Every structure is written in structure tokens, then in C-alpha cells.
Amino acid sequence: MSHESLEHHEHAEHAAHGGNKPIALLISVLALFLAFSETLGKSAQTEGISLNIKASDTWNFFQAKTIRQTAIRTAAEGLDTQIAAVSDPTVKAAMTKQSEAWRATVTRYESDPKEKDGRKELRHQAEEYEHERDTQLARYHHYEVASAAFQIGIVLASATIITGMMVLSWLAIGLGGVGLAFMAIGMWAPHAVHIV
Numbered sequence: 001m002s003h004e005s006l007e008h009h010e011h012a013e014h015a016a017h018g019g020n021k022p023i024a025l026l027i028s029v030l031a032l033f034l035a036f037s038e039t040l041g042k043s044a045q046t047e048g049i050s051l052n053i054k055a056s057d058t059w060n061f062f063q064a065k066t067i068r069q070t071a072i073r074t075a076a077e078g079l080d081t082q083i084a085a086v087s088d089p090t091v092k093a094a095m096t097k098q099s100e101a102w103r104a105t106v107t108r109y110e111s112d113p114k115e116k117d118g119r120k121e122l123r124h125q126a127e128e129y130e131h132e133r134d135t136q137l138a139r140y141h142h143y144e145v146a147s148a149a150f151q152i153g154i155v156l157a158s159a160t161i162i163t164g165m166m167v168l169s170w171l172a173i174g175l176g177g178v179g180l181a182f183m184a185i186g187m188w189a190p191h192a193v194h195i196v
Contacts, residue, residue, distance in 0.1 A: 020161050023169055027157045030176050034150035037183050041143030044186070048136035055129035062122040069109040069119070076102035134191075141195040142186030149179035 079099045086092045112118035116125075153175035160169040185193055 023157055023160050026169060026172060026176075027154055030150050030153045030157065030172065030179075033176065033179055033183070034147055034154065037143045037146040037150060037179065040183070040186065041140050041147060044136045044139040044143060048133050048140060051129050051133035051136060055126050055133060058122055058126035058129060061117070062119055062126060065109050065117070065119050065122065069106050072102050072109070073106045076106065138190035138195075139186040142182045142190060142193070145195065146179040146182035146186065149175045149182065153179065 076099045079095055079102070083092055083095045083099065086095060108118065110118055111120040113121065153172040156168045156175065157172035160166060160172070
């Protein structure tokens with residue numbers, strides 16, 4: 001049990017012994033939802049970081065393909081200019097064959113649906129990783145807001161026990177609702193509300 005959870009559990013026990021069972025129950029429920037939002041937030045953050053690394057690696061592969069494609073294209077163009085100066089038909093045929101092979105490689109580097117590692121496919125994959133990363137990070141930010149709402153709600157509910165001011169418990173319930181709303185947004189519509 002984490003330090004925060006233990007502390008919230010102690011607040012709930014103290015409230016229960018003081019005759020404030022409804023407040024103790026409120027603190028316990030808020031602590032439960034806090035644990036959920038923290039777990040979901042950490043999971044979304046970890047997945048976002050992983051997807052960011054995958055996107056970066058894919059863009060690096062894309063750039064490497066671009067460099068190789070440019071080098072091979074340049075070599076083919078250079079060879080084509082030399083072919084005109086060659087008079088021997090056997091040498092000319094061999095040079096033409098090499099030029100065509102290089103041009104085929106250039107075309108394959110541009111798009112290779114079979115291997116899925118042409119520039120076109122790599123760009124598409126990197127953009128998908130970026131979109132998924134952005135979704136996970138949006139989820140993370142919503143879960144963070146939910147966690148903050150639950151934590152403040154727990155503090156207000158605990159203050160109700162000390163002060164006897166029931167308005168604080170109503171504010172705690174309201175913050176619990178805000179926390180639940182942000183958890184729901186994070187789960188089902190992470191791009192609906194833009195936080196960062």
C-alpha cells in the first residue's frame with residue numbers, strides 16, 4: 001500500500017471512530033478512485049513514452065531510407081551519363097542493366113508493400129505511432145486532473161471531520177464527480193477536452 005493510500009486509510013479510520021461514518025466512507029471511496037486514476041495515468045504515461053520511442057525509431061529508419069535512396073538515385077543518374085560515351089555494346093548493356101537495377105531499388109525504397117519498409121509505409125507507421133502517442137498522453141493528462149480532484153476532495157472531506165462544516169464534504173463530493181468526469185474523458189474521449 002502506498003504512503004498516500006495508507007494516509008487516506010488512516011483518515012477514514014479516524015473518521016469512523018469519531019462517529020463520522022458517512023465522511024469516512026466518502027474518504028474511502030475518493031481514495032479508491034484516486035488509486036484507479038493514478039494507475040490508469042501511470043499506464044497511459046508509460047505507453048505514451050513507448051510509442052514516442054517507436055515513432056522516433058521509425059522516423060530514423062525513414063531518414064536512413066531517404067539517404068540511401070538519394071545515393072542510389074545519384075549513382076544511377078551518373079551511370080546513365082556515362083552510358084552514352086561507351087561504344088562497346090556488351091559494356092553498354094551491363095551498365096544499362098546496373099542502372100535499371102539501381103532504379104528498381106530506388107522505387108522499392110519509395111514503397112515496398114510486401115516488406116512494409118518503404119518510405120511511404122514507414123511514414124504511415126510513424127504517423128500512426130505519433131497519433132497513438134498523443135492519445136495516450138491526452139489520457140495521462142486527464143487522469144492527472146482526476147487524481148488532483150480526488151486528492152483535494154479527500155483533504156476537504158478530512159477537514160469536515162475536524163471543522164464539522166458539512167459544506168466541505170459537499171465540495172468533496174463535487175470534486176469526486178469532477179474526478180470521475182475526467183477519468184471518463186481520459187478513458188473514452190481523450191481528445192474531447194484539450195488540457196495541455
